[in-house]
Amino acid sequence: MDDRTSLKEPALPAPSRSDLPAAEPPAAKKWITLSPINQRRLQNFKANRRGYYALWVFLALFVASLGSELIANDQPLMVRYDGGYYFPIFKTYTETTFGGEFETAADYRDPYLQKQIAEKDGRITWAPIPYSYNTHKLDSPTPFPSKPTWLLTEKECEPIVQKKGLTGCRDLEYNWLGTDDQGFDVVARLLYGFRVSVLFGLILTIVSSVIGVAAGAVQGYFGGWIDLLFQRFIEIWTSVPELYVLLIVASVFDRTFFILLGILLLFSWVRLVGLVRAEFLRGRNFEYIQAARALGVRNRTIMFRHLLPNAMVATMTFMPFIISSSVMTLTALDFLGFGLPAGSASLGELLKQGKSNIQAPWLGMAGFFTVAIMLSLLIFIGEAVRDAFDPRKTFG
Amino acid sequence: MIMDATTNMLLEVRDLSVAFRQGGRESLAVDRISFDLRKGETVALVGESGSGKSVTALSVMKLLPYPAARHPSGTIRFNGQDLLAMTPEQIRHVRGNDITIIFQEPMTSLNPLHTIEKQIAEILLLHKGLAGLEARNRILELLTQVGIPDPAGRLQSYPHQLSGGQRQRVMIAMALANEPDLLIADEPTTALDVTVQAQILKLLKDIQVRLGMAMLFITHDLGIVRKLADTVCVMKDGKIVEHGPVERVFTAPEHPYTRDLLAAEPKPDPAPSQPDAQVVLKADDLKVWFPIRRGLLRRTVGHIKAVDGVTIAVRKGETLGVVGESGSGKTTLGLAILRLISSQGAIVFLGNTIAGLKFEAMRPFRRNMQIVFQDPYGSLSPRMSVSDVIEEGLWVHHPKLSAAEREARVVGALRDVGLEPEWRFRYPHEFSGGQRQRVAIARAVVLEPTFVVLDEPTSALDMLIQAQIVELLRDLQKRRSLTYLFISHDLRVVAALASHLVVMRYGKVVEEGPASDLFANPKSDYTRALFAAAFNLETAPEGVVAQ
Numbered sequence: 001m002d003d004r005t006s007l008k009e010p011a012l013p014a015p016s017r018s019d020l021p022a023a024e025p026p027a028a029k030k031w032i033t034l035s036p037i038n039q040r041r042l043q044n045f046k047a048n049r050r051g052y053y054a055l056w057v058f059l060a061l062f063v064a065s066l067g068s069e070l071i072a073n074d075q076p077l078m079v080r081y082d083g084g085y086y087f088p089i090f091k092t093y094t095e096t097t098f099g100g101e102f103e104t105a106a107d108y109r110d111p112y113l114q115k116q117i118a119e120k121d122g123r124i125t126w127a128p129i130p131y132s133y134n135t136h137k138l139d140s141p142t143p144f145p146s147k148p149t150w151l152l153t154e155k156e157c158e159p160i161v162q163k164k165g166l167t168g169c170r171d172l173e174y175n176w177l178g179t180d181d182q183g184f185d186v187v188a189r190l191l192y193g194f195r196v197s198v199l200f201g202l203i204l205t206i207v208s209s210v211i212g213v214a215a216g217a218v219q220g221y222f223g224g225w226i227d228l229l230f231q232r233f234i235e236i237w238t239s240v241p242e243l244y245v246l247l248i249v250a251s252v253f254d255r256t257f258f259i260l261l262g263i264l265l266l267f268s269w270v271r272l273v274g275l276v277r278a279e280f281l282r283g284r285n286f287e288y289i290q291a292a293r294a295l296g297v298r299n300r301t302i303m304f305r306h307l308l309p310n311a312m313v314a315t316m317t318f319m320p321f322i323i324s325s326s327v328m329t330l331t332a333l334d335f336l337g338f339g340l341p342a343g344s345a346s347l348g349e350l351l352k353q354g355k356s357n358i359q360a361p362w363l364g365m366a367g368f369f370t371v372a373i374m375l376s377l378l379i380f381i382g383e384a385v386r387d388a389f390d391p392r393k394t395f396g
Numbered sequence: 397m398i399m400d401a402t403t404n405m406l407l408e409v410r411d412l413s414v415a416f417r418q419g420g421r422e423s424l425a426v427d428r429i430s431f432d433l434r435k436g437e438t439v440a441l442v443g444e445s446g447s448g449k450s451v452t453a454l455s456v457m458k459l460l461p462y463p464a465a466r467h468p469s470g471t472i473r474f475n476g477q478d479l480l481a482m483t484p485e486q487i488r489h490v491r492g493n494d495i496t497i498i499f500q501e502p503m504t505s506l507n508p509l510h511t512i513e514k515q516i517a518e519i520l521l522l523h524k525g526l527a528g529l530e531a532r533n534r535i536l537e538l539l540t541q542v543g544i545p546d547p548a549g550r551l552q553s554y555p556h557q558l559s560g561g562q563r564q565r566v567m568i569a570m571a572l573a574n575e576p577d578l579l580i581a582d583e584p585t586t587a588l589d590v591t592v593q594a595q596i597l598k599l600l601k602d603i604q605v606r607l608g609m610a611m612l613f614i615t616h617d618l619g620i621v622r623k624l625a626d627t628v629c630v631m632k633d634g635k636i637v638e639h640g641p642v643e644r645v646f647t648a649p650e651h652p653y654t655r656d657l658l659a660a661e662p663k664p665d666p667a668p669s670q671p672d673a674q675v676v677l678k679a680d681d682l683k684v685w686f687p688i689r690r691g692l693l694r695r696t697v698g699h700i701k702a703v704d705g706v707t708i709a710v711r712k713g714e715t716l717g718v719v720g721e722s723g724s725g726k727t728t729l730g731l732a733i734l735r736l737i738s739s740q741g742a743i744v745f746l747g748n749t750i751a752g753l754k755f756e757a758m759r760p761f762r763r764n765m766q767i768v769f770q771d772p773y774g775s776l777s778p779r780m781s782v783s784d785v786i787e788e789g790l791w792v793h794h795p796k797l798s799a800a801e802r803e804a805r806v807v808g809a810l811r812d813v814g815l816e817p818e819w820r821f822r823y824p825h826e827f828s829g830g831q832r833q834r835v836a837i838a839r840a841v842v843l844e845p846t847f848v849v850l851d852e853p854t855s856a857l858d859m860l861i862q863a864q865i866v867e868l869l870r871d872l873q874k875r876r877s878l879t880y881l882f883i884s885h886d887l888r889v890v891a892a893l894a895s896h897l898v899v900m901r902y903g904k905v906v907e908e909g910p911a912s913d914l915f916a917n918p919k920s921d922y923t924r925a926l927f928a929a930a931f932n933l934e935t936a937p938e939g940v941v942a943q
Contacts, residue, residue, distance in 0.1 A: 037778065037779065037823075037825075286774055287769040287770075287771055287774040287775035288774065288775050288776055288777045290731075290736060290767075290769065290775075291767065291769060291775050291836070291839065292788065293736055294734055294736060294762065294765075294766060294767045295762060295766075295788055295789040295792055295793075295839075295843075296758065296759040296762035296763070296789075296792050296793065297788060297789075297792055298792075299755075305777075305780075305788075306777050309777075309779045310779075
């Protein structure tokens with residue numbers, strides 16, 4: 001080992017750096033070092049303005065919806081009472097804390113409690129939208145579903161305004177997009193519904209992709225009998241009707257978030273298998289795979305280090321579209337009534353209400369625009385990702 | 397041949413430049429070149445890949461991807477008309493009628509879904525309006541002309557049913573269909589075996605004389621130029637650096653680059669034969685048979701005998717050259733010896749029987765046996781830096797090395813193959829073909845193996861680079877007393893390295909012996925034909941080699 005270095009190079013010191021313009025050791029301080037190919041992909045993605053902005057808008061909406069409790073909540077963010085500060089959004093206080101009579105949880109929407117707090121020089125700071133997805137509207141001037149407050153005429157409001165001794169519609173509980181037929185605020189329900197849909201879609205996509213990629217990788221890499229048996233199994237599996245399984249399971253268990261996720265996972269992992277399998281079948285005969293085998297590298301390492309990055313290009317191209325279809329899955333189930341249990345915030349349920357309450361167009365329109373904008377953003381992002389991974393653009 | 401310059405002039409290229417626009421940047425592929433082509437004359441454009449020779453040919457046909465490509469300067473006058481100024485309608489008439497082109501890869505130039513008859517008939521119908529019996533007679537005439545045996549029986553064949561040489565013959569028949577004045581041949585024999593190459597070159601020469609065509613021949617192979625061309629233009633980086641009659645350029649080259657090219661032939665200086673040295677690798681009656689399965693139950697009905705009973709032995713410090721046409725089983729033999737594909741028959745490596753060992757059990761031996769592949773673009777993972785590529789074997793075989801030790805070995809290996817150690821953080825796409833091949837060699841030698849299989853390591857490289865890689869391999873062999881199994885169809889490179897030679901055909905060994913004896917005195921007809929085709933571009937009598 002030592003004699004070979006001395007044979008050619010007279011002295012060990014490295015050649016001067018000046019003749020090596022582009023050779024830079026990877027920056028150790030950066031969190032993630034991107035390979036040049038990935039850097040070019042990132043450039044391509046950023047160059048697609050529509051997709052790039054769509055990503056930021058979507059991320060902003062998603063992050064905002066993750067903090068739904070801070071935006072739409074029937075518990076105040078903060079209460080100042082008798083010189084002390086209380087945070088009902090994080091902690092449940094009893095009514096007696098604020099000078100009430102009962103040992104029950106304080107209901108801050110109760111005029112009696114509000115009066116108690118005001119008397120002790122207190123102040124209630126509400127969230128921007130002072131309703132949660134399951135907060136009933138009080139004192140509605142119209143039967144539910146109730147119009148957006150800004151559409152109400154003074155005449156409609158008159159009886160309730162007089163009864164409560166207020167000055168006009170404006171002083172009533174304000175609902176930007178009205179309420180649904182249960183008396184729940186539509187904006188709050190959209191916010192929580194968006195969150196649950198996107199989370200459901202993301203989890204479904206990630207878990208099913210991991211399973212799908214793993215299954216496809218094993219089939220493609222080993223081929224032969226494993227491949228043959230797996231392929232036949234998948235053919236049979238995909239012919240099982242998903243919706244019936246859902247109905248049967250739902251009759252035994254409650255349809256919770258995770259039960260639904262589990263059932264849909266049973267069937268959705270197959271989507272990427274064919275793609276990844278084909279990539280591995282193609283890739284396992286590349287010369288650099290042969291070279292790795294000649295070095296004695298383990299199968300698992302070859303699959304992870306050499307083949308998976310190849311298959312990931314195709315996977316990443318499909319992924320955004322799988323996300324958008326997964327997001328729609330929950331909405332569709334809710335719309336059909338096979339989704340989350342009644343009362344949960346959900347976009348599909350809102351659309352269903354819009355369908356059965358044609359006289360209340362704010363329901364249908366709110367649902368439609370939310371779903372349409374959400375899917376458009378995802379598709380724009382998806383297109384940009386697909387173009388960024390396009391090998392003709394990357395290498396051309 | 398050169399009589400009256402003005403009347404005989406067919407093609408005049410003056411100050412031609414080609415620029416490509418890509419991602420807002422414009423790069424000049426061809427830089428103000430000029431050359432002439434007279435009737436019946438052959439002009440050869442030679443140069444390395446990327447020198448702009450193919451682009452020049454394609455601009456004569458106006459086949460470049462316009463408007464991404466453009467001509468900042470120059471004219472191309474064909475029979476007095478400026479091709480560059482023509483409308484697409486006019487150029488279409490010239491194309492395929494007066495000027496035709498044949499490409500390198502005959503498989504992709506023919507439509508795989510159409511029969512031979514249909515492909516040729518299309519051209520006849522388009523340009524000559526021939527159809528029916530008339531067309532069929534002309535097709536038969538053309539196929540006879542290009543030497544396709546049993547032309548009537550071949551009419552209904554599809555491209556995949558023909559051999560590479562026959563496909564190229566069909567391509568030539570299509571190019572000749574309209575009796576063009578100018579035939580452009582863009583590396584027409586590069587994808588073919590040496591024996592077939594000799595046949596195709598002979599055919600082109602015969603046809604040219606018979607029809608009085610002019611030919612613009614593009615190649616990187618100086619042997620072909622000398623054999624075929626009247627005038628040669630040497631291209632480098634988009635410029636014609638030297639230009640003149642073949643005899644003059646070959647005997648008295650003026651430009652230093654031409655001199656380099658002519659001197660690039662790898663010099664024969666093989667490692668000496670070591671009849672008493674230890675046998676590093678011995679394979680006895682090695683067979684690789686691929687089963688042919690048919691029917692519902694996938695019963696084995698026969699075998700493709702890729703390697704059929706080969707016995708070889710390589711001694712320490714020697715280079716065993718394995719030569720043969722494509723399909724002769726030489727690459728399969730290399731893979732079987734390294735136990736990368738399953739085979740029958742004994743394989744003994746440094747005294748240990750390795751045939752039949754499982755992948756896990758093979759691992760300790762892999763440190764001592766390595767391989768370098770043909771395609772330097774395919775053999776390096778595009779997603780790993782050079783350092784990662786070279787390190788991989790160290791992780792497997794020396795997992796206990798510290799990071800610093802590993803780095804030292806990578807640096808050492810890069811120095812050994814003549815690359816800057818600082819380049820180890822770069823990715824393969826930042827290197828040229830020759831540099832990539834050096835990286836692939838570094839990956840093999842970093843483990844300090846005893847035995848290296850070289851599977852056509854120079855075939856994908858330009859002439860000058862080929863000579864450098866051969867030099868490097870020889871140097872490494874001397875310094876570390878490596879043992880090579882050198883697989884190649886390029887006999888000139890084999891002659892430079894091999895001390896012992898095995899000639900293979902149809903999976904069997906035709907002839908073997910010390911390289912010097914074999915080259916001086918080949919015994920079998922097949923070996924003689926192979927040598928004649930490789931060294932003198934001469935065809936063999938019928939029946940000796942594949943057509």
